[in-house]
Amino acid sequence: MIAPAFRVLRPVSGWSVAGALILAAALLAGVSLGETPFGFVMVLKVLANNLWGAGYSVDPIDAGILWSYRLPRTLVAAACGAGLALSGVVLQALVRNALADPYLLGVSAGAGTGAVAVTVMGLGAGMIGMSAGAFAGAALSFALVVLLARAAGGGSAQLVLAGIAGSQLFNALTSFLITKSANAEQARGIMYWLLGNLSGVRWPDVTLAVPAAGGGLVICLCLVRAMDAFAFGTSSAASLGIAVRRVQIALIGATTLMTAAMVSLVGSIGFVGLVIPHAMRFLVGPRHGRLVPASALAGAVFLIGADITSRVLIPGQVVPIGVVTALVGAPGFALILIRNRRRV
Amino acid sequence: MLQAHDIGWSAGGRRIVDGVTLDILPGETFGVVGPNGSGKSSLLRLLSGLLPCAEGHVSLDGQRLTHLSRRDIAQRIAFVEQMADTSEALSVRDAVELGRTPWLSALKPFGADDTAIVSEALAAVEMTRMQDRRWATLSGGERQRVHIARALAQRPQLLMLDEPTNHLDIHHQLTLLRLISRLPVTVVMALHDLNQAMACDRLGVMDAGRLVACGPPGEVLTPERLAAVFRVHATSLRDPADNALLFRFHCLEDC
Numbered sequence: 001m002i003a004p005a006f007r008v009l010r011p012v013s014g015w016s017v018a019g020a021l022i023l024a025a026a027l028l029a030g031v032s033l034g035e036t037p038f039g040f041v042m043v044l045k046v047l048a049n050n051l052w053g054a055g056y057s058v059d060p061i062d063a064g065i066l067w068s069y070r071l072p073r074t075l076v077a078a079a080c081g082a083g084l085a086l087s088g089v090v091l092q093a094l095v096r097n098a099l100a101d102p103y104l105l106g107v108s109a110g111a112g113t114g115a116v117a118v119t120v121m122g123l124g125a126g127m128i129g130m131s132a133g134a135f136a137g138a139a140l141s142f143a144l145v146v147l148l149a150r151a152a153g154g155g156s157a158q159l160v161l162a163g164i165a166g167s168q169l170f171n172a173l174t175s176f177l178i179t180k181s182a183n184a185e186q187a188r189g190i191m192y193w194l195l196g197n198l199s200g201v202r203w204p205d206v207t208l209a210v211p212a213a214g215g216g217l218v219i220c221l222c223l224v225r226a227m228d229a230f231a232f233g234t235s236s237a238a239s240l241g242i243a244v245r246r247v248q249i250a251l252i253g254a255t256t257l258m259t260a261a262m263v264s265l266v267g268s269i270g271f272v273g274l275v276i277p278h279a280m281r282f283l284v285g286p287r288h289g290r291l292v293p294a295s296a297l298a299g300a301v302f303l304i305g306a307d308i309t310s311r312v313l314i315p316g317q318v319v320p321i322g323v324v325t326a327l328v329g330a331p332g333f334a335l336i337l338i339r340n341r342r343r344v
Numbered sequence: 345m346l347q348a349h350d351i352g353w354s355a356g357g358r359r360i361v362d363g364v365t366l367d368i369l370p371g372e373t374f375g376v377v378g379p380n381g382s383g384k385s386s387l388l389r390l391l392s393g394l395l396p397c398a399e400g401h402v403s404l405d406g407q408r409l410t411h412l413s414r415r416d417i418a419q420r421i422a423f424v425e426q427m428a429d430t431s432e433a434l435s436v437r438d439a440v441e442l443g444r445t446p447w448l449s450a451l452k453p454f455g456a457d458d459t460a461i462v463s464e465a466l467a468a469v470e471m472t473r474m475q476d477r478r479w480a481t482l483s484g485g486e487r488q489r490v491h492i493a494r495a496l497a498q499r500p501q502l503l504m505l506d507e508p509t510n511h512l513d514i515h516h517q518l519t520l521l522r523l524i525s526r527l528p529v530t531v532v533m534a535l536h537d538l539n540q541a542m543a544c545d546r547l548g549v550m551d552a553g554r555l556v557a558c559g560p561p562g563e564v565l566t567p568e569r570l571a572a573v574f575r576v577h578a579t580s581l582r583d584p585a586d587n588a589l590l591f592r593f594h595c596l597e598d599c
Contacts, residue, residue, distance in 0.1 A: 096430075096431065098431060222450070225445055225448060228442060228445070229442055229445050231430045231432045231434060231439075231442065232425075232428040232429070232430050232439075232442075233425075233428055233430075235389075235394050235423075235425060236423075236425060236428050238394050238414055239392065239394060239418060239421075239422065239423035239425075240418055240442060240443070240445040240446060240498070241413075241414045241415035241416075241417065241418025241419065241445055241446030242414060242445070243413070243414050243415075244414075281433065285433070285438075286432040286433050286434055286438070287434075287438060
């Protein structure tokens with residue numbers, strides 16, 4: 001029992017130590033860099049004070065900014081990046097389309113509509129209500145997009161086109177809801193949030209984002225072989241012994257949950273789910289055993305970097321993080337299109 | 345080892361497979377022939393459990409397929425589809441390693457014995473030298489050989505192939521069929537070329553979803569049946585090299 005377990009863990013352990021170190025470095029950078037930069041020593045002192053009451057003397061205002069604002073924000077950025085990148089990996093494997101990601105397939109737009117509907121209509125209570133609304137919206141929009149793609153002939157191109165139609169529809173619904181029901185102040189807040197915004201993130205948000213991303217990662221890691229088996233299509237996967245329907249439900253459920261959690265917390269952040277998995281395929285290859293952890297890590301690091309950029313790009317002002325990821329993501333998207341064309 | 349009892353399947357209000365009863369014997373090479381749209385592919389998919397039977401049932405060594413998990417079936421039956429393709433940048437070896445999927449689990453990861461089985465499968469289809477090539481760079485014949493290697497890496501007792509020689513040039517058709525005939529497993533394959541089908545141990549003839557004949561090729565492919573099912577007039581010739589029986593086909597309208 002111990003020997004096989006060791007055999008499973010040995011090749012994994014070296015990489016996971018390296019991954020944990022990279023993630024820790026990124027988190028540290030995310031906490032210390034910003035409009036008011038803090039030294040690493042200061043960051044470590046504040047962490048030590050709060051984690052085990054080390055009692056170092058630090059400026060209470062700086063410590064407050066660091067612990068109550070920077071750290072939860074950075075943790076949520078990491079969780080969102082990992083969750084969105086994982087969603088991209090899963091959707092690309094399941095629908096066998098290089099362009100699949102929660103943003104392009106309308107899942108993010110549906111989650112936005114659901115969250116806004118809950119907010120302006122005052123349904124549910126606070127964060128849970130909004131996340132539940134986002135999940136319902138995400139599931140509904142994804143189901144609609146898949147049904148439309150089936151009705152249109154079920155090809156890869158049809159799915160992307162259906163995704164675009166779904167995104168447009170749900171974005172329009174969101175705007176309609178805002179115009180109809182929200183007051184001016186609510187409307188401004190929602191529009192800013194929809195562009196992707198980490199400014200309002202506090203500790204309670206961490207308790208939703210980190211378990212969502214962690215749970216999603218665990219489900220994906222359990223199903224890496226199944227995702228590999230989808231390379232030649234669903235019936236090939238079935239002939240390799242994959243319980244296709246069960247795996248699809250588990251993976252799509254995990255993706256929808258992660259996307260909904262992230263959108264309800266920080267709004268709709270595009271391109272992470274699309275660009276990160278492709279960049280990682282380039283680095284670690286197409287096998288999901290490596291692609292899944294690599295994408296989760298890279299997504300987390302990327303979004304922490306994007307968050308830092310959004311804070312320091314214009315002095316005195318925070319650029320919505322969705323703007324930063326799109327500025328990097330759109331050229332990345334163009335590269336994917338060109339590379340795919342060359343392969344054909 | 346594989347028995348179909350009165351199986352049927354319909355799609356779009358049309359009977360695709362209609363009341364087929366069939367018994368595949370251990371070790372034999374069983375060919376399924378029939379015109380386009382006669383239900384060959386669907387029959388193979390029903391026999392392998394990829395399609396659930398709407399009527400009747402299929403049993404493998406006495407157990408119904410519906411009572412077995414996909415994983416159990418995949419450890420015993422490997423299926424090679426027509427021209428399954430991928431846009432992933434998989435290498436030849438990656439694609440063949442997929443064949444080990446039904447034998448792996450969290451507690452039994454890919455190990456040295458799996459590596460050996462994959463190498464053996466690659467060698468069987470003569471693709472060892474090309475194991476690091478990317479999927480996108482392979483020709484149609486090479487891809488088909490990789491699919492067969494993937495199926496072999498499953499270590500199945502039964503190998504099912506859906507028109508394996510489709511889209512291949514004559515050299516690759518012949519080498520592929522020779523390869524299949526030398527494998528130490530039971531084979532069920534759909535074929536289009538009736539002369540190639542003559543090399544099977546037994547043939548089943550499909551016509552409009554029904555199995556209209558089943559038996560040794562010489563008894564099944566009679567001129568009358570070829571005229572009725574395939575709508576061709578056939579004359580048989582003897583190859584002077586090895587005295588093998590060959591068909592030459594003519595349009596019925598010309599005779």
